[in-house]
Amino acid sequence: EADIYQTPRYLVIGTGKKITLECSQTMGHDKMYWYQQDPGMELHLIHYSYGVNSTEKGDLSSESTVSRIRTEHFPLTLESARPSHTSQYLCASSARTGEQYFGPGTRLTVT
Amino acid sequence: RKEVEQDPGPFNVPEGATVAFNCTYSNSASQSFFWYRQDCRKEPKLLMSVYSSGNEDGRFTAQLNRASQYISLLIRDSKLSDSATYLCVVKGGSYIPTFGRGTSLIVHP
Numbered sequence: 001e002a003d004i005y006q007t008p009r010y011l012v013i014g015t016g017k018k019i020t021l022e023c024s025q026t027m028g029h030d031k032m033y034w035y036q037q038d039p040g041m042e043l044h045l046i047h048y049s050y051g052v053n054s055t056e057k058g059d060l061s062s063e064s065t066v067s068r069i070r071t072e073h074f075p076l077t078l079e080s081a082r083p084s085h086t087s088q089y090l091c092a093s094s095a096r097t098g099e100q101y102f103g104p105g106t107r108l109t110v111t
Numbered sequence: 112r113k114e115v116e117q118d119p120g121p122f123n124v125p126e127g128a129t130v131a132f133n134c135t136y137s138n139s140a141s142q143s144f145f146w147y148r149q150d151c152r153k154e155p156k157l158l159m160s161v162y163s164s165g166n167e168d169g170r171f172t173a174q175l176n177r178a179s180q181y182i183s184l185l186i187r188d189s190k191l192s193d194s195a196t197y198l199c200v201v202k203g204g205s206y207i208p209t210f211g212r213g214t215s216l217i218v219h220p
Contacts, residue, residue, distance in 0.1 A: 031206050039152065042212040043198075050206060058207075090154055098143040098202050102154035 003027055006091050006103035013081055014111055021076045021106045023091030032074040033100070035090040036060060043090070049074055081110040114138060115201050117211035124218055128189050132214045134199030135181045143202040144175055144182045148195045149213065155198055158184075189218045 004025040013019055025032065030051040035043045035058075045058030049068040063085070064078050074093075078085055091103040116135045124130050136144075144161035159166065161173040161182050172185040182201075186193055199211035 043155070043210045045207065048207065088152075094206070094208075097160075098208070099145060099157050099160060100147075100155075100200070100208060101157065105154050 004091065004093055004101050004103040006089075006106050008106060009104060010107045010109075012109045012111060015080075015082055017081050019078050019081055019108070021078075021089055021091075021108070023074045023076070023103055024072050025074075025093040025101070025103075026072060027093060027095070027101070028071065029093035029095060029101075030071065031094045032068065033092045033094070034058075034064075034066060034074070034076050035092065036062070037088050037090060037105075039088075047076065081108075083110045085110050114209045115199055115211040117197075117199050117214045119212055119214060121215035121217050124189055124216070126189055126191060126218055126220055128218075129185065129187045130189055130216065131183055131185045132197055132199075132216075133181050133183050134201075134211050134214075135179075136199075136201045136209075137180070138201070138203050138209075139177075139180060141180075141201045141203050143208075144173075145200040145202075145208075146171075146173055146182075146184050147198040147200060147210075149198055150195050158197070186216075189216075191218050191220065194218045 007022045034047040044060035046062040047066040092100045094100045146158040147155040149155040165174045170187045174183045196213040202208045
C-alpha cells in the first residue's frame, strides 16, 4: 500500500470560508499532484509540483492555490469556497518510474 | 482529438468471461503506459504498468502497440470483484500523466 494521506476525508463548509486540504506522503517522491473529480467523471489535473518550491497550474482552471515547502507535504488552499467547488479532491505522488499513487481523497461540499 | 481515448462502456460480462479494453493515444513520443483501477467513489489504484513486450499479472495481461498507438488490457476469468472503472494512463517526456476517461466494467453472476 502507498503511504499517502489526505485530511480531512469529508468536509462540509459554508460559502466564503477559507479551507486547506492536506496531503502528505512518506515515500520521498519529488512529484506531487492535485486532481479534481466529480462522481462518474474524469480526473482533472489542477496543480502539480516537481519538487520543493516548485508549483504549476494544471489543465483545469482552479481558484485554489498550493505550496510545496517540504517534500512530503503539498497542501491545497481555497481562499473563499463556493458551491461550484463541491467535488472530490485527490492528491497523488509519483515515483521516478512514473507510477502514481493516490491518497484516499477529500470529499468537499460547499453549502 | 483527445490525447488518450477509451471506450466508456459499460462492458457487461458474466463471471468467468474474458474481456478486453483498448486505449488509443495521440502522442507518438509517449514513453510510459499504465492501467489503473478505480472503484466507485474511491481513489484510482495502480493495476499494472505496460511494457513494450507485453506483461502479465495473474489474470491480467497488458499489451502495447506503438505502431498503432494503443494499449490493451485483457482480463481472463472475470470475477465479480473486477467490476470497476479501468483508467488508461499515458506519459510523455514531461512528468504529467494523461488519463483516459475510463472504461466501466460490470461483471454479473
